[in-house]
Amino acid sequence: MSIRKSRRKPTDSELKILGVIWQHGPKTVREVHDLLIKQEEIGYTTVLKFMQIMTDKELLVRDTSVRPQVFSAAQPQMQTQGVILRDLVDRVFAGSAGRLALQALSTRKSSPEELREIRALLDKLEGEPG
Numbered sequence: 001m002s003i004r005k006s007r008r009k010p011t012d013s014e015l016k017i018l019g020v021i022w023q024h025g026p027k028t029v030r031e032v033h034d035l036l037i038k039q040e041e042i043g044y045t046t047v048l049k050f051m052q053i054m055t056d057k058e059l060l061v062r063d064t065s066v067r068p069q070v071f072s073a074a075q076p077q078m079q080t081q082g083v084i085l086r087d088l089v090d091r092v093f094a095g096s097a098g099r100l101a102l103q104a105l106s107t108r109k110s111s112p113e114e115l116r117e118i119r120a121l122l123d124k125l126e127g128e129p130g
Helices: 003-007 012-024 029-036 044-056 077-092 097-107 112-127
Strands: 060-063 070-073
Touching: 012 029, 012 044, 012 060, 012 070, 012 077, 029 044, 044 060, 044 070, 077 097
Parallel strands: none
Antiparallel strands: 060 070
């Protein structure tokens, strides 16, 4: 894995910040802090520092044309989840997406809607030439 790609993989704390921005849209540091503080005790300067680091890592984009500056996610949620998932599959499941899926499905109960989506995906994958 290249250094550039590994730098884009967010830490757990960075994922919490990204989660706020994905859910609520672009936000200032103060707005992110105000939303995070409802979930856990975290200082404003800690959030500020994380968001500065995340901008350097190209996880966040900063709009400097407004004051206070507004931050948005550099990548859509699905794309970031894909980066994390590929890393997990490679490191923990020896590159086997099937092993990951089996483990995930045996660990937690899936809703009927999720099971329908899984079946539809499996049907689609079985129908593709391979």
